[in-house]
Amino acid sequence: MAGARITRVILRRRTLRYPLSAGFAARLEGQTVHRVERRAKYLVVELSSGDRLVMHLGMSGWFRVMPAQLETHDHIVFEMSNGKVVAFNDPRRFGLMLVLSADELAGYEPLTRLGPEPLHKTFDAAALAAPLARRKTSLKSALMDQRVIGGLGNIYVVEALHRARLSPKRLASTLVTNTGAPRPTLYELVDAIKEVLREAIRRQRRTGDGNPFRIYDREGEPCPRRGCRGTIRRISQAGRSTYYCPVCQR
């Protein structure tokens, strides 16, 4: 899409998580896409008009480029001046699309509230220490909070905690000393978070052949850590499934 003009927007469904605003398509048609950026789990498309198209995939949203044919849940279709057709497919309709002016974007709370980007150069143990110290909840729940760190979801929190050998049930504040300094385990967690994300980006997609994760959705399987004899367990935390090894994650 970047560099091309949006020639037509087809709304096959006018409501995703929210109803699309009146004039949604009109504000997009005729605009050239200057760039496509990402902030946490939000996609932000900068248009020649100065407007921004903000999108979120929710749970089940994804894009197909040049689909052979449109399917049931292809709710929004972008036709581009370079001939590309991009379809947004989202069965559960937890996804989101809206057009904001630059000013509106700057004040858009879901974005302004977000915590730091885990792959940004300045993200480190010190950046996590303060928000974790304040929390009275589990480490798992704290990392799921987008104000603490922007862009980690259930799968990658689970994977990072296993890699860092940290129990998801541990109190978030136990990774920080009483003077507010990161404990050694917090440095390991930060490294683990960066690793799981970089690996996921390298892999490009969740599904290829089977489950690509070490822990996620592997209840009952042996812990993959070398030398560990534990069995992966599934528990529920704040309504979400957590997978972990009770033997090596402490």
Place this chain on the structure above:
DNA sequence: ATTGAGACCTGTCGGC
């Protein structure tokens, strides 16, 4: 102010 539960939707899967 923080936290967890429930809601929003549809599809899939396992058990009976």
Place this chain on the structure above:
DNA sequence: TGCCGACAGGTCTCAA
């Protein structure tokens, strides 16, 4: 085969 409940990658709102 068919039905039913549980569960799914996220976020918002609400009550405690």
